[in-house]
Amino acid sequence: MASGHRWKPCGPGSYAGVVRLVSLLPSATEIVYALGLGDDLAGVTFECDEPPAARTDKAIVVGGRDTSGMTPGDIDRYVRAQLASGQDLYTLHARALAGLAPDLILTQDLCRVCALPSGHVNDALTYLGCQADVLTLDPHSLDEVLDSILVVGQRAGVADRAERLVGELRARLARVAASVAGASGAGTSGAGTSGAGTSGAGRGRPKVAVVEWVDPPFSAGHWVPDLVTAAGGEAVAARPGAPSVQTSWADIAAAGPDLVVVAPCGFHLEGAVEQARLVTGALAAEGLADVPVWAIDADGIVVRPGPRLVNGVEALAAILYPQAVPAAPPGAVQRVR
Numbered sequence: 341m342a343s344g345h346r347w348k349p350c351g352p353g354s355y356a357g358v359v360r361l362v363s364l365l366p367s368a369t370e371i372v373y374a375l376g377l378g379d380d381l382a383g384v385t386f387e388c389d390e391p392p393a394a395r396t397d398k399a400i401v402v403g404g405r406d407t408s409g410m411t412p413g414d415i416d417r418y419v420r421a422q423l424a425s426g427q428d429l430y431t432l433h434a435r436a437l438a439g440l441a442p443d444l445i446l447t448q449d450l451c452r453v454c455a456l457p458s459g460h461v462n463d464a465l466t467y468l469g470c471q472a473d474v475l476t477l478d479p480h481s482l483d484e485v486l487d488s489i490l491v492v493g494q495r496a497g498v499a500d501r502a503e504r505l506v507g508e509l510r511a512r513l514a515r516v517a518a519s520v521a522g523a524s525g526a527g528t529s530g531a532g533t534s535g536a537g538t539s540g541a542g543r544g545r546p547k548v549a550v551v552e553w554v555d556p557p558f559s560a561g562h563w564v565p566d567l568v569t570a571a572g573g574e575a576v577a578a579r580p581g582a583p584s585v586q587t588s589w590a591d592i593a594a595a596g597p598d599l600v601v602v603a604p605c606g607f608h609l610e611g612a613v614e615q616a617r618l619v620t621g622a623l624a625a626e627g628l629a630d631v632p633v634w635a636i637d638a639d640g641i642v643v644r645p646g647p648r649l650v651n652g653v654e655a656l657a658a659i660l661y662p663q664a665v666p667a668a669p670p671g672a673v674q675r676v677r
Contacts, residue, residue: 362382366390374647482570505647520657601633606638
């Protein structure tokens with residue numbers, strides 16, 4: 341269906357024609373494209389890299405510091421210093437945003453480290469006299485992420501597409517659940533993307549600790565523990581539905597994980613692998629020298645609350661149940677120890 345053929349009656353939260361969109365967070369950009377609304381997307385952030393055309397073909401309305409050359413510890417100190425001094429981590433190019441004349445702006449209030457809070461956007465629009473609806477997406481669980489796709493679809497006038505997409509995602513989750521039901525989580529000692537799952541053979545669901553940051557270590561929060569559960573594991577050292585918080589390697593070790601997955605926010609697989617190598621030493625110092633350590637494409641399939649979280653569930657299930665689930669695609673996961 342051509343995007344220009346979507347028409348809705350005027351009223352609160354509805355539009356008389358094509359919905360002109362701006363996305364202020366990468367996960368929302370992914371949702372927009374998954375709903376077939378890429379042509380209607382006018383502006384994005386400098387971090388919106390999926391699909392790659394989002395960053396190259398759309399106006400950049402939010403900028404920020406390039407941290408690609410910084411260590412995890414350096415990034416942590418920079419973020420803490422900015423927040424402690426009341427400074428923002430992102431810069432909203434407000435006049436550029438207003439110049440796009442959007443109907444609907446997608447933003448969040450979930451995490452100041454991830455994107456601009458919606459209040460900043462509302463203040464800028466009021467100051468500039470720009471009339472646009474602001475939809476705040478703040479999912480805390482995997483179910484709420486899927487629900488947020490439905491909300492975007494409804495507000496953008498493509499509720500039917502959103503329902504189909506979410507139905508397909510739920511069907512994939514159901515297939516994973518069926519594959520791992522009754523399967524043994526026994527792994528081998530192999531390496532790469534098709535090697536060992538866990539060291540917890542025959543003990544029910546394997547215990548999985550997901551590390552969202554390594555220096556200092558942060559627990560898995562919000563929807564990330566749900567991914568582990570959906571993949572047939574038991575999330576330990578985790579905070580389901582709550583923000584990720586700083587922890588310690590001792591506390592992670594005390595949770596008795598059969599497997600550790602390193603999923604640093606802001607990093608794809610290559611960066612996760614580098615950090616996972618550091619984690620192996622920290623875990624060994626706490627008596628976990630033999631526990632398998634895997635790296636995963638965090639930004640792609642774990643930490644962004646969008647459709648690709650289901651890819652993350654499938655990749656985790658492939659690690660935990662290699663005899664029952666197809667291997668994860670290249671670039672998704674890698675065993676480090």
